[in-house]
Amino acid sequence: MNRGSVLDEKVHCIADLEAAATLTLPPMVRDFYAGGSMDLKTLGENKSSFDRYRLRPRFLRDVTSVDPSTTCLGSRTSFPLGLSPAANHCLAHPDGERASSAAASKRGINMALSMWSNCSLEDVIAQSDAQGRATSYAQNLTIVKDRSINLAIMRRAERAGYKALFISVDCPWLGRRLNEFRNTFSLPEHLGFPNVPGIDPHNMVTADERVAYDASLLWEHVAWLKSQTKLQIWLKGILTAEDASNAVAAGADGIIVSNHGGRQLDGVLATIDALPEIVEAVRGRIPVHMDGGIRRGSDIFKALALGADYCWVGRVPLWGLAYNGQDGVSLALNILYDEFRLVMALMGCRSVEEISQEHLALLHGDGRFHRIATYPWKKWSQGIGADKPSSNSRPSSSSSSSSSSSLTSPNSNATHVMPAAPATLRSNPTSVDDGMVAKSRL
Numbered sequence: 001m002n003r004g005s006v007l008d009e010k011v012h013c014i015a016d017l018e019a020a021a022t023l024t025l026p027p028m029v030r031d032f033y034a035g036g037s038m039d040l041k042t043l044g045e046n047k048s049s050f051d052r053y054r055l056r057p058r059f060l061r062d063v064t065s066v067d068p069s070t071t072c073l074g075s076r077t078s079f080p081l082g083l084s085p086a087a088n089h090c091l092a093h094p095d096g097e098r099a100s101s102a103a104a105s106k107r108g109i110n111m112a113l114s115m116w117s118n119c120s121l122e123d124v125i126a127q128s129d130a131q132g133r134a135t136s137y138a139q140n141l142t143i144v145k146d147r148s149i150n151l152a153i154m155r156r157a158e159r160a161g162y163k164a165l166f167i168s169v170d171c172p173w174l175g176r177r178l179n180e181f182r183n184t185f186s187l188p189e190h191l192g193f194p195n196v197p198g199i200d201p202h203n204m205v206t207a208d209e210r211v212a213y214d215a216s217l218l219w220e221h222v223a224w225l226k227s228q229t230k231l232q233i234w235l236k237g238i239l240t241a242e243d244a245s246n247a248v249a250a251g252a253d254g255i256i257v258s259n260h261g262g263r264q265l266d267g268v269l270a271t272i273d274a275l276p277e278i279v280e281a282v283r284g285r286i287p288v289h290m291d292g293g294i295r296r297g298s299d300i301f302k303a304l305a306l307g308a309d310y311c312w313v314g315r316v317p318l319w320g321l322a323y324n325g326q327d328g329v330s331l332a333l334n335i336l337y338d339e340f341r342l343v344m345a346l347m348g349c350r351s352v353e354e355i356s357q358e359h360l361a362l363l364h365g366d367g368r369f370h371r372i373a374t375y376p377w378k379k380w381s382q383g384i385g386a387d388k389p390s391s392n393s394r395p396s397s398s399s400s401s402s403s404s405s406s407l408t409s410p411n412s413n414a415t416h417v418m419p420a421a422p423a424t425l426r427s428n429p430t431s432v433d434d435g436m437v438a439k440s441r442l
């Protein structure tokens with residue numbers, strides 16, 4: 001049926017869910033989830049920056065059948081969304097990360113688990129196995145001073161069947177989260193961190209140097225991490241083309257463009273704004289995922305159009321849990337699934353491979369929306385407005401750059417054919433995108 005349906009009497013979109021969840025949460029937890037660092041500029045822009053992009057739909061393309069599925073961490077997922085690692089799901093609901101996992105699995109999508117979860121990593125992945133689903137799990141690690149703590153979690157994640165480690169590279173120091181100071185944030189007595197046994201979860205800040213974030217990490221440590229495990233190593237928190245190129249050079253299996261949901265350094269780029277230069281620097285050599293500010297199906301569509309392979313959400317499942325436990329998370333995911341599939345249909349896209357930059361316009365300084373430049377390395381981008389092939393139009397994670405490529409000015413329809421960059425230069429592109437010059441300096 002190609003008409004939308006009511007999934008819940010009160011909650012019809014993620015904004016409704018946030019409002020309903022907020023009513024159920026004590027202020028300390030409400031602010032811990034919803035808040036970010038300092039003046040919350042980045043937190044706000046993660047959401048509002050999506051609005052600077054508008055959609056350019058294409059019609060009469062037979063969208064009787066629309067397939068929003070994609071592949072992530074070796075699993076076919078029902079749509080390009082997963083649960084970002086977020087600490088303390090049990091503050092929202094006693095079933096915590098177990099319920100989030102069950103809902104993700106039921107919806108056929110992947111989940112990344114915070115090291116600071118209130119349920120053990122074994123219990124969390126068991127919710128998926130219990131339902132016989134074939135989704136994938138990633139274990140998130142913040143590297144702490146006592147590496148044996150990280151290594152122990154790594155071993156447990158390997159044994160439990162996790163596919164990847166998502167290393168948070170953006171927190172050598174914890175961001176300054178004023179809500180936590182104002183509300184004297186602390187974990188209730190009955191909750192702990194079962195992935196990190198042997199520490200006092202109620203006095204981590206002052207009491208235990210072993211779990212202080214390791215601020216001495218260098219790019220060389222990516223090789224060290226890889227030498228310790230067969231799990232894929234993904235770097236979460238990349239925000240520049242330079243670091244994206246570093247990640248490829250360091251052998252990362254993938255990156256997640258993220259600013260920790262605006263919880264680390266306030267004033268950094270919104271993730272949707274950081275994404276284009278990173279996609280361009282990576283050039284399809286490893287997958288590029290993103291999170292931050294995704295609240296609608298159209299946000300997922302825009303991120304994919306800008307070159308992301310997959311999106312993740314951190315706060316959305318927390319609000320779902322607070323609203324109605326596992327069913328609340330399912331509601332949230334079903335809303336986003338329905339919205340995304342509908343946007344695909346109304347945009348004339350039958351598969352996620354058909355989603356491209358040609359579907360977007362960007363608000364420019366002159367107050368007008370302009371079509372945006374196509375990535376110079378995409379073979380099919382030989383002219384804006386032309387139909388590209390319906391298959392293989394998005395590069396796979398292993399695809400290489402094209403033999404010739406086009407660069408289109410955002411202010412004109414002119415397409416300039418450029419020779420492909422020599423292999424040695426491919427990690428350091430200099431090109432015009434969205435009117436900005438993106439330079440990569442490895």
Ligand SMILES: Cc1cc2nc3c(=O)[nH]c(=O)nc-3n(C[C@H](O)[C@H](O)[C@H](O)COP(=O)(O)O)c2cc1C
Nearest residue numbers: 084085086087114168260261291292293313314315
């Ligand atoms: C309550 C909360 C706890 C978080 N804990 C972690 C964490 O342990 N590790 C991590 O890498 N990111 C953590 N994040 C950041 C998320 O992984 C993700 O990057 C962010 O929430 C995405 O933005 P969104 O909430 O707008 O979707 C946390 C976010 C929230 C809201």
